[in-house]
Amino acid sequence: MYQIETTISFEAAHRLYGIDTYSKECSDSIHGHSYKVTVYLSRSETTKSGMVIDFKYIKKIIKETIENKYDHSLILRDIDPLVSAIQTLAPEQKLNVVSDSPTAEWMAWTFYYELFHEIKKIDEWVDIVMVSVQETENNIATYFEGEY
Numbered sequence: 001m002y003q004i005e006t007t008i009s010f011e012a013a014h015r016l017y018g019i020d021t022y023s024k025e026c027s028d029s030i031h032g033h034s035y036k037v038t039v040y041l042s043r044s045e046t047t048k049s050g051m052v053i054d055f056k057y058i059k060k061i062i063k064e065t066i067e068n069k070y071d072h073s074l075i076l077r078d079i080d081p082l083v084s085a086i087q088t089l090a091p092e093q094k095l096n097v098v099s100d101s102p103t104a105e106w107m108a109w110t111f112y113y114e115l116f117h118e119i120k121k122i123d124e125w126v127d128i129v130m131v132s133v134q135e136t137e138n139n140i141a142t143y144f145e146g147e148y
Contacts, residue, residue, distance in 0.1 A: 002045075003129060004052045007038040008062050010071035014102040017080040030074065030082070033135045035104075037066060037111060040129040041119070053119070053126050061118045066111055075102040104141035107133045112143045 013032035025031065039062060043052040073094040076083050086093050100106050112131040119126055130144035 001042055002052050003040060003042045004055070004058075005038055005040045006055060006058055006062070007036055008059070008067055009034060009036045010067050011035070012070050012073050012075055014075040015077075015080060015082065016101050016103060017077050017082070019101045035070075035107070036134040037062070037107075038132045038134070039111075039115060040131070042127050042129050043123075043125055045125075047123075053123055057122055058119070061115065061122070065114050065118050070096060077101050104133045104135040104139065105143070108141045108143035112145075 011032060011034055013030050015030045016027045019027060039058065041052055041058065046052060073096050074086065075096045075098060076086075078097050078099055083095070083097055086095055096102075098106070098110075108131050111133065112128060115131065116128050119128060130142050132140050132142040134140045
């Protein structure tokens with residue numbers, strides 16, 4: 001089994017509206033992070049060129065699937081009352097409205113499945129092992145399927 005990993009980063013803001021959290025700063029305030037997303041890929045055998053997948057392809061997929069959508073955006077839950085206010089008062093704002101609380105855990109799960117479908121279009125033999133989202137220097141959320 002061969003495994004590779006690649007990391008991208010993007011800047012985004014969010015608010016964790018409507019969840020029970022110890023931190024009012026996170027649930028009441030829009031705040032931003034410098035996110036780092038690491039994608040781990042595997043393949044049982046390398047391709048004829050000796051790779052799991054060409055890093056050029058995976059970087060392109062990640063850029064199109066994650067970075068272009070979320071970089072310098074505001075991510076809000078669909079029940080957040082700020083959604084309609086921002087859509088009305090600042091329609092030019094890059095706003096991502098999502099159905100769950102936009103936590104690092106949600107991002108890891110979402111990015112895993114969004115990337116899964118895009119990667120399988122290019123190479124059905126490449127598997128996503130896991131996706132990690134680093135929200136701060138010390139806080140990382142990871143999603144993977146199966147047992148640990």
